[in-house]
Amino acid sequence: MDFLALTPEWSLAAFAIAVILLSLFVRDRLVLALFSLAGVIVSAAVAIGFATWLSGSAMVVFGNMLVVDSFALFFKLLFLGIAALLILASLDYAPKFAESQGEYFALVLLSTLGMMLMAATTELIAIYVALELTSISLYVLVGFLKEPKASEAALKYLLLGAVASAVLLFGMAMVFGFTGQTKLGDIVLAILRLAPDNSGASPALIFGVVLLVAGFGFKIASVPFQMWVPDVYEGAPTPVTGYLSVASKAAGFAVVLRVFYSAFIVPDWVAVDWGMLFAVLAAISMTVGNVVALPQTNIKRMLGYSSIAQAGYLMVGVATVGLAPATDIVGRSSILFFLAGYALANLGAFIAIIAVSNQTNSDLIADYSGMGKRAPLLSLALTLSLVSLIGMPPAAGFIGKFYIFSGAVQHGLLWLVIIAVINSVVSAYYYMRVVKVMWFGEPASAEKVPSSAALKLALTLTTLGVLFIGIVPGYLMRLAQAASNIFVF
DSSP states (O other): OHHHHTHHHHHHHHHHHHHHHHHTTOOOHHHHHHHHHHHHHHHHHHHHHHHHHHTTOOEEETTTTEEESHHHHHHHHHHHHHHHHHHHHHTTTGGGGTTOHHHHHHHHHHHHHHHHHHHHBOBHHHHHHHHHHHHHHHHHHHTTTOOHHHHHHHHHHHHHHHHHHHHHHHHHHHHHHHHSOOBHHHHHHHHHHHOSSGGGOOHHHHHHHHHHHHHHHHHTTOTTSOTTHHHHHHHSOHHHHHHIIIIIHHHHHHHHHHHHHHHSSOSHHHHHHHHHHHHHHHHHHHHHHHHHHTTOOBHHHHHHHHHHHHHHHHHHHHHHHHHSOTTOOHHHHHHHHHHHHHHHHHHHHHHHHHHHHHHHSOOBGGGGTTHHHHOHHHHHHHHHHHHHHHTOTTSHHHHHHHHHHHHHHHTTOHHHHHHHHHHHHHHHHHHHHHHHHHHHSOOSOSOOOOOOHHHHHHHHHHHHHHHHHHHOOHHHHHHHHHHHTOOOO
């Protein structure tokens, strides 16, 4: 039964190995991409089967180290959907990996596998192993072009990532030293027994929680752990940058919710402490990300700083989780809803950027001048994605921000919501600057911007998804609430 519960992960790992072997005999990138896409579809089909079979219940496996519940399945399907869109969008970019196309698709599958495990792990050592599986795959993907800028980005990401992993591991050791446990459910019971109120608080436990926040803060690109973002986003291949900005961030928030809600939600003084810590980090991240994004001239660097600000908005939801009663699901479900909408919008933006950069060989915002005349549908899709990132209707971002902010107001974080709204207004300047350049600037040439059918399909799916969630949010909201309602202690 234990191995059966991990069928989505085993099948994805099998396809990752198989695509490398297939690439020894087949050099056609379309065949390799379709084979990889088949692996994603098989894994997703199995995950959907588990969701239907479990019907809201949970399956604990491998000695309570892993769990299959609606929360894990929600994120597994989200990661697989992102991977599928990435594979489709990568077809236009894959010729740049001419000698290593099989390895590229395999690394995408393996990093997705690590993220799926991150969402399902309920034990500190298993969390660390899953996180490193994801990180190592991403380190390689960032430097896949083997160009000076890409190599520099990969090296910076590797070195800073190693430091963050060490900090995270040290935090886990501190928590283990105080509680004597590594399983999340046992940690919360140990804290209740050893420190039921603030008078019995251990400095080691508090320090351990702070280190966990720092380690996970690197993964979600939160200030002051965001120093890797702009250079890595600019230097990495554009599909990988898009993948980093959504999948890696979603995985980080999945494990943050799992760890902090399962292990540190009680007693109240612990939850309030880390809730306020996330609230402060949210305010700083939003402000720094948006202010520094204002003068950027490279669209990938701009979206890099934008992702820091978006992490701030998401941490408003995390802060709400800490300050709300343990039975309240608003904070948790709002994060899941926002993540799904953000993933579609940001990935849609990067898919459009792939098509433009392939044609212009540039990521400068100035080179998007007149793109509305050269590629009107592509520009329309990019415009909608940017509107969603601002948080304007009728796109998904508006509903996502409204959901997160309303939950925060209900639990005494009005001051944080005011900061978030001001930052959303600030962000409109640099997002709409791109829109203005595309639609009102003069085109450098009359040449059209070509793109493959696969890229057009991926862009169409993200655009329709952004509109659907923005106009009919009820379905995704119910899924997010169902996923947030189950945690195994």
